[in-house]
Amino acid sequence: LVKKDSVPSQIQNAIKDLEINKTYIAGGTNTISKATEANLPNVVERMAGNTRYETSVAIAKSKFGASKEAYIASGEEFADALVISPVSGKYNRPTLLVSTKAANNGPVRSYVKESNISKLTAIGGQRYVPSSIIDGLVK
Structure with a gap:
Protein backbone atom coordinates (compact mmCIF):
# COMPACT_ATOMS: atom_id res chain seq x y z
CA LEU A 1 0.00 0.00 0.00
CA ALA A 48 -9.03 2.37 -12.29
CA GLY A 49 -12.47 3.86 -12.49
CA ASN A 50 -14.11 7.08 -11.37
CA THR A 51 -15.26 5.43 -8.12
CA ARG A 52 -14.04 2.56 -5.96
CA TYR A 53 -16.93 0.50 -7.34
CA GLU A 54 -15.80 1.12 -10.92
CA THR A 55 -12.23 0.34 -9.90
CA SER A 56 -13.29 -3.03 -8.47
CA VAL A 57 -14.96 -3.76 -11.83
CA ALA A 58 -11.82 -2.68 -13.72
CA ILE A 59 -9.75 -5.10 -11.64
CA ALA A 60 -12.31 -7.87 -12.20
CA LYS A 61 -12.26 -7.33 -15.96
CA SER A 62 -8.47 -7.22 -16.14
CA LYS A 63 -7.56 -10.06 -13.82
CA PHE A 64 -10.64 -12.26 -13.37
CA GLY A 65 -12.47 -12.06 -16.72
CA ALA A 66 -13.18 -15.79 -16.98
CA SER A 67 -14.39 -16.22 -13.40
CA LYS A 68 -17.85 -17.64 -12.81
CA GLU A 69 -17.90 -16.64 -9.14
CA ALA A 70 -17.27 -13.39 -7.29
CA TYR A 71 -17.06 -12.10 -3.76
CA ILE A 72 -19.08 -9.03 -2.83
CA ALA A 73 -17.77 -6.77 -0.06
CA SER A 74 -18.53 -3.33 1.27
CA GLY A 75 -16.87 -0.37 -0.39
CA GLU A 76 -17.72 1.71 2.66
CA GLU A 77 -16.05 -0.40 5.36
CA PHE A 78 -12.83 -1.95 4.11
CA ALA A 79 -12.07 -4.65 6.67
CA ASP A 80 -14.07 -7.37 4.91
CA ALA A 81 -12.63 -6.52 1.48
CA LEU A 82 -9.09 -6.59 2.85
CA VAL A 83 -9.64 -9.95 4.53
CA ILE A 84 -11.13 -11.63 1.46
CA SER A 85 -8.58 -10.30 -1.04
CA PRO A 86 -5.96 -13.06 -0.54
CA VAL A 87 -8.71 -15.68 -0.83
CA SER A 88 -10.00 -13.93 -3.92
CA GLY A 89 -6.60 -14.21 -5.56
CA LYS A 90 -6.08 -17.81 -4.51
CA TYR A 91 -9.40 -18.95 -6.01
CA ASN A 92 -9.23 -16.62 -9.03
CA ARG A 93 -12.42 -14.76 -8.16
CA PRO A 94 -12.84 -10.99 -8.11
CA THR A 95 -13.87 -9.02 -5.07
CA LEU A 96 -16.48 -6.51 -6.19
CA LEU A 97 -17.19 -3.56 -3.93
CA VAL A 98 -20.75 -2.45 -3.27
CA SER A 99 -22.45 0.40 -1.47
CA THR A 100 -25.46 0.32 0.81
CA LYS A 101 -26.79 2.99 -1.58
CA ALA A 102 -28.07 1.00 -4.55
CA ALA A 103 -27.54 3.93 -6.93
CA ASN A 104 -23.75 3.55 -6.51
CA ASN A 105 -23.81 -0.09 -7.62
CA GLY A 106 -24.65 0.40 -11.29
CA PRO A 107 -21.17 -0.48 -12.56
CA VAL A 108 -21.08 -3.67 -10.48
CA ARG A 109 -24.61 -4.64 -11.52
CA SER A 110 -23.71 -4.14 -15.20
CA TYR A 111 -20.54 -6.17 -14.83
CA VAL A 112 -22.32 -9.07 -13.13
CA LYS A 113 -24.94 -9.15 -15.90
CA GLU A 114 -22.39 -8.94 -18.74
CA SER A 115 -19.86 -11.39 -17.29
CA ASN A 116 -19.78 -15.16 -16.81
CA ILE A 117 -20.52 -14.77 -13.10
CA SER A 118 -23.23 -17.11 -11.88
CA LYS A 119 -22.46 -17.17 -8.14
CA LEU A 120 -21.96 -14.31 -5.69
CA THR A 121 -20.70 -14.74 -2.14
CA ALA A 122 -21.33 -11.83 0.22
CA ILE A 123 -18.52 -11.09 2.66
CA GLY A 124 -19.63 -9.29 5.79
CA GLY A 125 -22.91 -8.82 7.55
CA GLN A 126 -26.26 -7.38 6.54
CA ARG A 127 -25.30 -3.96 7.87
CA TYR A 128 -22.77 -3.36 5.08
CA VAL A 129 -23.88 -5.85 2.42
CA PRO A 130 -27.66 -6.08 2.76
CA SER A 131 -29.54 -8.85 0.94
CA SER A 132 -31.42 -6.18 -0.99
CA ILE A 133 -28.13 -4.99 -2.51
CA ILE A 134 -27.18 -8.52 -3.56
CA ASP A 135 -30.68 -9.03 -4.99
CA GLY A 136 -30.28 -5.78 -6.95
CA LEU A 137 -27.09 -7.05 -8.57
CA VAL A 138 -28.75 -10.11 -10.06
CA LYS A 139 -32.11 -8.69 -11.15
Whole structure:
Protein backbone atom coordinates (compact mmCIF):
# COMPACT_ATOMS: atom_id res chain seq x y z
CA LEU A 1 0.00 0.00 0.00
CA VAL A 2 1.26 3.42 -0.96
CA LYS A 3 0.11 6.94 -0.25
CA LYS A 4 -1.24 9.20 -2.95
CA ASP A 5 1.94 11.24 -3.20
CA SER A 6 4.63 8.97 -1.80
CA VAL A 7 5.92 5.45 -1.43
CA PRO A 8 6.58 4.82 2.29
CA SER A 9 10.13 3.74 3.12
CA GLN A 10 8.88 0.35 4.35
CA ILE A 11 7.37 -0.28 0.91
CA GLN A 12 10.52 0.95 -0.85
CA ASN A 13 12.54 -1.47 1.27
CA ALA A 14 10.15 -4.34 0.55
CA ILE A 15 10.33 -3.65 -3.21
CA LYS A 16 14.12 -3.78 -3.01
CA ASP A 17 14.37 -6.76 -0.63
CA LEU A 18 11.85 -8.84 -2.57
CA GLU A 19 13.36 -7.79 -5.90
CA ILE A 20 9.97 -6.67 -7.22
CA ASN A 21 10.44 -5.63 -10.84
CA LYS A 22 6.92 -4.88 -12.03
CA THR A 23 3.91 -3.14 -10.56
CA TYR A 24 0.16 -3.17 -11.10
CA ILE A 25 -1.70 -0.14 -9.78
CA ALA A 26 -5.24 -0.44 -8.42
CA GLY A 27 -6.71 3.05 -8.35
CA GLY A 28 -6.81 6.24 -10.35
CA THR A 29 -4.53 9.25 -10.17
CA ASN A 30 -6.66 10.73 -7.37
CA THR A 31 -5.64 7.71 -5.28
CA ILE A 32 -2.08 7.13 -6.53
CA SER A 33 -0.56 10.13 -8.28
CA LYS A 34 1.53 10.03 -11.45
CA ALA A 35 4.51 11.16 -9.34
CA THR A 36 4.08 8.15 -7.06
CA GLU A 37 3.64 5.90 -10.09
CA ALA A 38 7.00 7.15 -11.38
CA ASN A 39 8.61 5.87 -8.17
CA LEU A 40 7.32 2.32 -8.64
CA PRO A 41 9.17 -0.31 -10.68
CA ASN A 42 7.96 -0.95 -14.25
CA VAL A 43 4.24 -0.14 -13.98
CA VAL A 44 2.55 -2.69 -16.24
CA GLU A 45 -1.05 -1.61 -15.79
CA ARG A 46 -3.25 0.85 -13.92
CA MET A 47 -6.73 -0.50 -13.19
CA ALA A 48 -9.03 2.37 -12.29
CA GLY A 49 -12.47 3.86 -12.49
CA ASN A 50 -14.11 7.08 -11.37
CA THR A 51 -15.26 5.43 -8.12
CA ARG A 52 -14.04 2.56 -5.96
CA TYR A 53 -16.93 0.50 -7.34
CA GLU A 54 -15.80 1.12 -10.92
CA THR A 55 -12.23 0.34 -9.90
CA SER A 56 -13.29 -3.03 -8.47
CA VAL A 57 -14.96 -3.76 -11.83
CA ALA A 58 -11.82 -2.68 -13.72
CA ILE A 59 -9.75 -5.10 -11.64
CA ALA A 60 -12.31 -7.87 -12.20
CA LYS A 61 -12.26 -7.33 -15.96
CA SER A 62 -8.47 -7.22 -16.14
CA LYS A 63 -7.56 -10.06 -13.82
CA PHE A 64 -10.64 -12.26 -13.37
CA GLY A 65 -12.47 -12.06 -16.72
CA ALA A 66 -13.18 -15.79 -16.98
CA SER A 67 -14.39 -16.22 -13.40
CA LYS A 68 -17.85 -17.64 -12.81
CA GLU A 69 -17.90 -16.64 -9.14
CA ALA A 70 -17.27 -13.39 -7.29
CA TYR A 71 -17.06 -12.10 -3.76
CA ILE A 72 -19.08 -9.03 -2.83
CA ALA A 73 -17.77 -6.77 -0.06
CA SER A 74 -18.53 -3.33 1.27
CA GLY A 75 -16.87 -0.37 -0.39
CA GLU A 76 -17.72 1.71 2.66
CA GLU A 77 -16.05 -0.40 5.36
CA PHE A 78 -12.83 -1.95 4.11
CA ALA A 79 -12.07 -4.65 6.67
CA ASP A 80 -14.07 -7.37 4.91
CA ALA A 81 -12.63 -6.52 1.48
CA LEU A 82 -9.09 -6.59 2.85
CA VAL A 83 -9.64 -9.95 4.53
CA ILE A 84 -11.13 -11.63 1.46
CA SER A 85 -8.58 -10.30 -1.04
CA PRO A 86 -5.96 -13.06 -0.54
CA VAL A 87 -8.71 -15.68 -0.83
CA SER A 88 -10.00 -13.93 -3.92
CA GLY A 89 -6.60 -14.21 -5.56
CA LYS A 90 -6.08 -17.81 -4.51
CA TYR A 91 -9.40 -18.95 -6.01
CA ASN A 92 -9.23 -16.62 -9.03
CA ARG A 93 -12.42 -14.76 -8.16
CA PRO A 94 -12.84 -10.99 -8.11
CA THR A 95 -13.87 -9.02 -5.07
CA LEU A 96 -16.48 -6.51 -6.19
CA LEU A 97 -17.19 -3.56 -3.93
CA VAL A 98 -20.75 -2.45 -3.27
CA SER A 99 -22.45 0.40 -1.47
CA THR A 100 -25.46 0.32 0.81
CA LYS A 101 -26.79 2.99 -1.58
CA ALA A 102 -28.07 1.00 -4.55
CA ALA A 103 -27.54 3.93 -6.93
CA ASN A 104 -23.75 3.55 -6.51
CA ASN A 105 -23.81 -0.09 -7.62
CA GLY A 106 -24.65 0.40 -11.29
CA PRO A 107 -21.17 -0.48 -12.56
CA VAL A 108 -21.08 -3.67 -10.48
CA ARG A 109 -24.61 -4.64 -11.52
CA SER A 110 -23.71 -4.14 -15.20
CA TYR A 111 -20.54 -6.17 -14.83
CA VAL A 112 -22.32 -9.07 -13.13
CA LYS A 113 -24.94 -9.15 -15.90
CA GLU A 114 -22.39 -8.94 -18.74
CA SER A 115 -19.86 -11.39 -17.29
CA ASN A 116 -19.78 -15.16 -16.81
CA ILE A 117 -20.52 -14.77 -13.10
CA SER A 118 -23.23 -17.11 -11.88
CA LYS A 119 -22.46 -17.17 -8.14
CA LEU A 120 -21.96 -14.31 -5.69
CA THR A 121 -20.70 -14.74 -2.14
CA ALA A 122 -21.33 -11.83 0.22
CA ILE A 123 -18.52 -11.09 2.66
CA GLY A 124 -19.63 -9.29 5.79
CA GLY A 125 -22.91 -8.82 7.55
CA GLN A 126 -26.26 -7.38 6.54
CA ARG A 127 -25.30 -3.96 7.87
CA TYR A 128 -22.77 -3.36 5.08
CA VAL A 129 -23.88 -5.85 2.42
CA PRO A 130 -27.66 -6.08 2.76
CA SER A 131 -29.54 -8.85 0.94
CA SER A 132 -31.42 -6.18 -0.99
CA ILE A 133 -28.13 -4.99 -2.51
CA ILE A 134 -27.18 -8.52 -3.56
CA ASP A 135 -30.68 -9.03 -4.99
CA GLY A 136 -30.28 -5.78 -6.95
CA LEU A 137 -27.09 -7.05 -8.57
CA VAL A 138 -28.75 -10.11 -10.06
CA LYS A 139 -32.11 -8.69 -11.15
